[in-house]
Amino acid sequence: MSGLGSEGNGAVKDGDEGAGRAARSKRADARRNEETLLDAAAAVFVASGVEAPVRDIAAKAGVGMGTIYRHFPTRADLIIAVYRHQIEACAEAGPALLASCPTPHAALGRWINLFVDFLVTKHGLASVLRSDDASFETLHSCFIDRLVPVCTELLEAATAAGEIRSDVDAYELMRGVGNLCIGADHDARYDARRMVELLVAGLGRPR
Amino acid sequence: MSGLGSEGNGAVKDGDEGAGRAARSKRADARRNEETLLDAAAAVFVASGVEAPVRDIAAKAGVGMGTIYRHFPTRADLIIAVYRHQIEACAEAGPALLASCPTPHAALGRWINLFVDFLVTKHGLASVLRSDDASFETLHSCFIDRLVPVCTELLEAATAAGEIRSDVDAYELMRGVGNLCIGADHDARYDARRMVELLVAGLGRPR
DNA sequence: GAGTAAACGGAACCTGTCTCCGATATCAAG
DNA sequence: CTTGATATCGGAGACAGGTTCCGTTTACTC
Structure with a gap:
């Protein structure tokens, strides 16, 4: 999308x-x-x-x-190679959104949507990201290393603006979002986007 | 816990x-x-x-x-048999909580915590629940069939009380919660309970 | 105590990942 | 162009799980 x-x-x-x-x-x-x-x-x-x-x-x-x-050398390396530039694009979109959106919170929401779209459109990518098979460690940290800093930046901006609660860090948030995307295809009754929306809504300062 | x-x-x-x-x-x-x-x-x-x-x-x-x-006959059947009575206990706790808690929303929160504790303490149960391997379909529907109706009841009570938004159904919520529990063990930096808390918070009526 | 159907055990098979090594192709130097 | 050193290729097969098959053993019945 x-x-x-x-x-x-x-x-x-x-x-x-x-x-x-x-x-x-x-x-x-x-x-x-x-x-x-x-x-x-x-x-x-x-x-x-x-x-x-x-x-x-x-x-x-x-x-x-x-x-x-x-x-x-391993399945995971192949996956990384195939999707590397898309991860890159996602990472680069972070600062851009921060600059172009009215509020940091809006930027965060948009950025996360980007991430979700990426995961959901690649059948099974999210699952494999969460596999406890050790060989996927590389894949995992590839995503994490590149994307967590970007997410941190967005999160901190939103926190500084007083728009969200401050007790959740980027790593945890990204894992949560990643998890919510698992199995989003092949199940019409489950809409990962909506769940992520809920999660992000829950991030909003409890007044 | x-x-x-x-x-x-x-x-x-x-x-x-x-x-x-x-x-x-x-x-x-x-x-x-x-x-x-x-x-x-x-x-x-x-x-x-x-x-x-x-x-x-x-x-x-x-x-x-x-x-x-x-x-x-299949791995999944064995898993089901082992955990069946715990699923049962969880299901039965639903109405009980609804009766004993001050508000339906509180009951929902408590019940979901029960479910999360169950999943998180069984290493890998959540993952296997989400496996796209067809043979786990049985396991999946065993959870779903027994627990979704209970969740629906809680959800409807909370909706009727005007405490939550009404556009999320029990199946979706349970899948979301289940997903958030994946990999909660073996990763100290990820606290599934907190993420679920966020999700449930997001359920609250956006004023 | 014998007969029979049910239950047992575990070797064999299937599917999927990853390794090893002889065969082959590329490139640079003569 | 030929030749040789060496990087790369290809695919058989080792390994690891899940599942099936079938000859053997066991529990109950008469």
Whole structure:
């Protein structure tokens, strides 16, 4: 609805790999495969959800299992790579909203809506974010590291403006919102957006 | 904290199996094993969480895989059996709270706390409740069928008293609360109870 | 005490993740 | 263009859970 970028495109490419070292040395086939893989993964995620078997992605990309695991040591790394730029867009929207909205509280609400839309439109992303499987730790902290600071900024602005209670921190809020988005697809009776709206409403100073 | 029964005891026994048919015919060893299994499962769930391998439970009970699956056709059935009486206790607490609390809204809050305590103290129960694996559908609807009507009653009482907004139904609320409880253990920075409190606060009429 | 149906046990199977290593392709130097 | 060093590929198979199957054992009945 709000739109944090479309679905199946490259992303990552080669930019921020080795912390800007001198060597842009990857072999051509490797570069090509990485991109193919990213596209295939994005396509499969859309078609079958984020929990699609790795084998399917490898098959779709026309490469072997080894290749996929060389580029993305774990499922989670692949997911991160596919969605990294969308997380980035979401993070960047924070300060922008703060500047353009009438009140910090409004900005916070809008920003959270952005986040919710992102999670809800990616089948199963929210669940996988909450998986207690250790290998998803990376995914989790990728989201957290990038997004929590932004959320903190919005939260502090709203607190400073006296618009919300001050005993909830950004990490907790984002986890709560993330949790509320779980299973939002495949259940017509559950509207994650409305629940999040309630949560944000509850944030408002109890007079 | 509030206490919906302790952990590892029988439950189910033989009562409500075949809709009160005449035949109480099970063989003695079968009856014995079922109870052993229930106890073992409860113990393992406490020790390793609800997601513990079925094999572990069988081993703990000292029976073979076949036995476990004869009594509980699927993982979810076993979980249900173990927790059924606690769900029951929670359901029964609803009307009681409504009668004993000063306002319906207070009763609703207390009842939801009961539910949250139940979920949070059972490692991983909330996650498994939200699993999109089809075999947990039974578990899901067991919770839903028994608890949603109770929640509806509380909700309607509070609505009638003009204490809350009226555009949220019990199913949605319970799903939201259940979601908020996911991963509440093993993350000290996340306090599910506080998030649920926020949600319930948001339920209050926006003046 | 024998006969029979129910219950048991656990090996085998399925699905999904991730590892290992021989086969293959790329690139640079001669 | 050839050649060799080396990065990359591919996919069989190890591993980990859940679930099924079926030959064996056991409890109850006559």
